[in-house]
Every structure is written in C-alpha cells, then in structure tokens.
Amino acid sequence: MVPVPFTEKTLTRSLLDVLIRAGLIAILVLFCFEIFQPFRDLMLWSLILAITLYPLQERLKGPLGQKEGRIATLIVLIAIVILMVPIYLLGTSIADSVEHAMSTVKAGGFHIPPPAESVASWPVVGKPLSDVWLQASTDLPDLTAKYIPQIKHASLGLLGKLAGVGMGFLTFIFALIIAGVFMAHGAAGSRSAVQIASRVSGPAKGPQLAELCTATIRAVALGVVGIAFIQMLLVGLGFVFKGVPGAGLLALAVLLLGIMQLPVTLITVPVIAYVIGTEGVSTTTIIFSIYVFIAGLVDNVLKPLLLGRGVDVPMPVVLIGALGGMVTSGIIGLFIGPVVLAVGYQLFWQWVQDQPEGAPPI
Template sequence: CSASHHKTAVTVGIPLVAPFAIIAIWAGILAVALYPVFRALSALFGGRPRLAAAAITLLALLVIAGPLAAIALSFAEAVQAGLGKLAAGTLSVPAPPDAVRDWPLIGHRLHDAWAQASGNLEATLQRLAPSLLQAGGTVLGKIAGIGVDLIGFIVSVIIAGFLFRPGPRLGEGLKLFARRVAGERGAGFVDLAAATIRNVARGVIGVALLQALLAGLAFSLFGIPAASVLAFAVLIFCIMQIGPAPVLLPVVVWAWTAMETRAALGLTLVLVLIGLIDNVLKPVLVARGLKTPMLVILAGVIGGTLSYGLIGLFLGPIVLGVFYDLVVAWMRSAPGQEDGTRPV
C-alpha cells in the first residue's frame, strides 16, 4: 500500500514540478551563456559582482524579455483579430499583384489560388475547413499559453541573475560530480556542455533575436502590415538556421508593388543589412565555429516549441545541441582515453 501511495505521489508531483524545472534549466542556460559578460562587468565595476549581476539582469529584461514579450503579444493579438474577423465574416483578402505571376516555379499557381481566395473567400475556406479547424485548435492552444510562457521567461531571467555570483562554485560542484561518475572525461564533458551552450545561445539564439527585433522595428517604421507576425516569423526562421530570407524577400517584393520607389528602396536596403547580420556576427560570437548541424537545431526548435511553448523555442535547440555534442565527443573518444572532450 505504501508503495502504491509513493507511486501515486510521484505521478502527481512530476507534472507540478515540470514547469518549474523548465524555468530552472533555462535560467541555468542563461547564466552559463552570459557569465563571460558578468565577469567583464564585474571587473569594469571595480570588483562589485552584485552590481554586475543586477545590471545584466535589468539589461536582459529590457533587451530580451521586453521586446520578445511585445512581439509575442502582438503576434497573439494579430492572430486573434484575424480569427475574430474570420468568425464574423468580415475578413477579406486583397487581390494579388500581377507581378506574382512572374515568380519562378510557383508564380501562376500562387496567383490563381490568391485570386480565388480574394474573389470568393467563403468557398475557399469551406474547401480548406477540415485542415483549418485542426490547425486552428492547435494555434489557439499555443496562443493561450503565450502569457504563461512570457511570465516563465521573465522569471528565468531573474533567477539567472542570482546564479552569476555562485556560478564558479556551482560549476566546480558539477565537475566534481561528473568526475566521480566518469572520471576526467566527465569533467571535460561539463566544459564541452558549457562551450556548446555559449555557442548556440550567442550564435543562434542571440543573433536570431537581434535580427527579429531589427526586422520588427523596420516593418513598423515603414508601415508594413502585420509587422509583429512577420517579426515572429523572422525569429523562428533564424533560430532554425534557415535565415530571414523566406520572410524578407516577399516583403521586399510586396514593397516594390505597393509602396513608392524611394520608400521601397529604403526598406530593401535596411532588410538586406538585417539579412547579412548573421554573416558578420556569428564568426565573432561563436568560438571555433558552430559545429552543431542545422538538422539538430531544427529538431530542437520543433520539439521544444511543441513540448514547452515559447521557452521551448529557445530551450530546445540548446539542449539538443548539448546532447548531440556530448554524444559525438563520447563516441569519438577511445575506450581507455581519460579525456574524451576533443572539439567536435
């Protein structure tokens, strides 16, 4: 009977603890990724680590959590507004520009489908109703969880601020535990995991956030419709390592068909510069280059987002990247080799 009660308590407790565990893991990843910045700020502030930790926490809330919250909430509002218009029957689709026909491969089919939707949206929706209902339920569920995810993201940033000062002690304790489990190879795996976290967090997540924020600002300044939705799409494509081109190129094409020449030229130049950011920053931010394959990052993005929502969008590629690098390092190490942490 006691064993049954123990099993029931564990079964009930795991779902209750799981959200807090995700927040704690993300806080630890943020602390590892930003620790070099904390160390540099501590030296700049004359050896005052508390001030450095407070400064990084406030900066992260302003630069990361604030704009991300704005993009996510605007995205949710835009989707909800679109669904509201769809339910009320007031949603309309503008006629496609003739230039769409000239697009390679998909131009004619896309123009015909677009024209059909603009001419008779109701019939198009009826034809796509089963797929739309299935996708709509998933989208509404994710939108409902965006607020909770944002709170968890902000809490993670705050918790990370308290982990900077004891960071070295925590790292040594983790190394000691790993050394007890797997010898010097285990301690080396801890160093490899930390390096992978910094590479993926700065070279993938950091650059993607910067490109999405700049793209959202450019969309808003030039009056592009659904700017927040497009910025969120830029964020997802950049984290997937596909790049912002699938979003920026259609916006540029639309700008040249719907805007004045000077405004379209200005927007094009700005978006080209935003698209080239990763080519400039990644070699600077990623130590020895990012070795994690794109498919691993993509699988982490999809799996993390489906499992844990907004936090999973960032957490998934980092955790899966660490797991991949550790497995590769372990497989490449000889059975009798003490240190199996050769760079991969």
C-alpha cells in the first residue's frame, strides 16, 4: 500500500473536515439545548431529589421487598401527602392575609401613627420621609391616589412573585414524581453516571468523580435545602395555628433565610415580641414563644447530623447559589442553585488538587 504524501492540500482538507464536523456537532448541541431548556430546571430538581432519596429506597428494600419501582412509588406518594397539608395551610394563610389587608384598607380601619419629631432630623432622607409619613397618618386616601401607578406596579410585582411561588411548589410536586421514575431505575442510573464520569475523566478517576458529585448533592440537599424546608414547616405551622398575620409570607421568609444560611431568629424573635405585645403574657403565648423559638434553632441540631459527612462547602458558595438561582430561575432556582454551585465548587477544587504525576509538591 502506497502511503499518501502529506502535503499542504491534504492538511487543508483535513482541517476543513474537522471544522465542518465540529460545526455540525455544535448546531446539533444548540438545537438539543433549545429543546431541552424549558425542562432544564425540572429535570435538575428531579435528579437532585432522586439522588437524595435513593438511600432511603435502599434501606426499604429489605422490609418491602426488592422491587425498586414499588418502593419508589410508595416514597413519592407518602412525600406528596406529607407536603400537601402544610403547603395548603400556608397557601390558605397567604390568601387570608391578603384578603384581610384589602378589607381593612377598604373599611378605613387601617391607621398609621404620626412620625416622631426626631425623624425629620435624620440626614438626607429625614425631611422627605417625615412629610410623606405625616401625610399618610393624616390623609392616607390622597397619598394613595398620588402614588397609584407605583402602588399598582408594586402590587402586580408582588402578585407575580406569589404566582411564581405557587408554580414553584407545583413544579416541585412534578419533580418529585419524575424523581420516583429515576429511583425506579436507580441501579441503571448509577452505572450510567459512572460511565459518563469515566468517559470525561478516565476510567481510573471516573468512579471517584461520580461519588464526589453524589456526596455533594446529598450533603447540600439535606443539610441546606432540607433543613430550611423543615424549619419553614415547623415555624410556619406555629404561625398558622396561632393566627399570626401574614403567616404564609413569614414562612416563605423563613425558608429563604434558611437556604441563605442566615439565622431564622431574625423573623421568629420579632413575631414573638409582636404576639406578646398584642395578646399579653399568658399560657398560650408562652407555649407559642417557646415552640417558635426552638423551631427557629432546630438547624443547629440538624446540621451536624445532615450537613458535611466529608463534604466541605463554604457558606458563601451556598449563599451565592441561592441568590443567583432565585434571580435566574425563580423559586425553584432557590433550591437548585446551591446544589449545582456546590457541585461545581467541589469539582473545581478536585481538579486543582489533582496534580499530575511527577509534579513537585506545593
């Protein structure tokens, strides 16, 4: 066989072939991404839930048999039943709070106290703020009519946010159902994850990479998102049963603070002070205060049990992931953002620490 001479013409043709193939692959990837993009957040959240709940499915294999599909279906059904009750109570509380506020304003029972004299002496904003505050306390209808466009814009924005929260919870339910399908094929999915990781980083490091991603997802999902959700349910149910105004919105604020790794006492302590200030000291208010205060500190007990386990994710990474996810993808991004950013953080440092053989130690 006569070898083909290596000339500039053959080199140009080979380079052209490579560019054409790369262009066709890029076009195919772009089309696939556009088709998959509407389902991106839903599938990511489903995958996170499946990876997080799969150890529970493995533990139930013995008592409930060896059929993964049946166990996954049972877990999903129980989870939906458990979630629907508090979500319904919180949603009803939000609707009642909005309706009560609207009826109070229409009936004229809403009164704003006049500002203190010291407000006007505040630098820069003191005098304008004091004037607006004084007008609100003496002639609220005229002030409201003056700022109707701004109030309408803010109200529409608030309604949009509340609708986004409802859609987020609905997406969560669908994601939980899809996660059940993933868990029903858990063994095959685990093998596929190892194969993909091995194809990316090599057969020697592929299983370690897949294990690192799995451990990070479970640690952040349980130790950050899971604990924040538990806190929201515990504190929110206390607010609902006590009849605190705006209990649903306060519960959502508890969820946000929990995911951002900020103390929930920023909300529970003012609510306790409000309840005691309006209802006085009694057995009911004391029990409510103790319960809500302990529920706001439950993360200090659960974090050592659920967070970590060999995975160290700094708080700023979780905070940036929560805020960035909420900005880009709404309420569902609040859950997905910390998990995805934590996985990327762990993979980056794994790559940094993976020095090539023969390299001098740093």
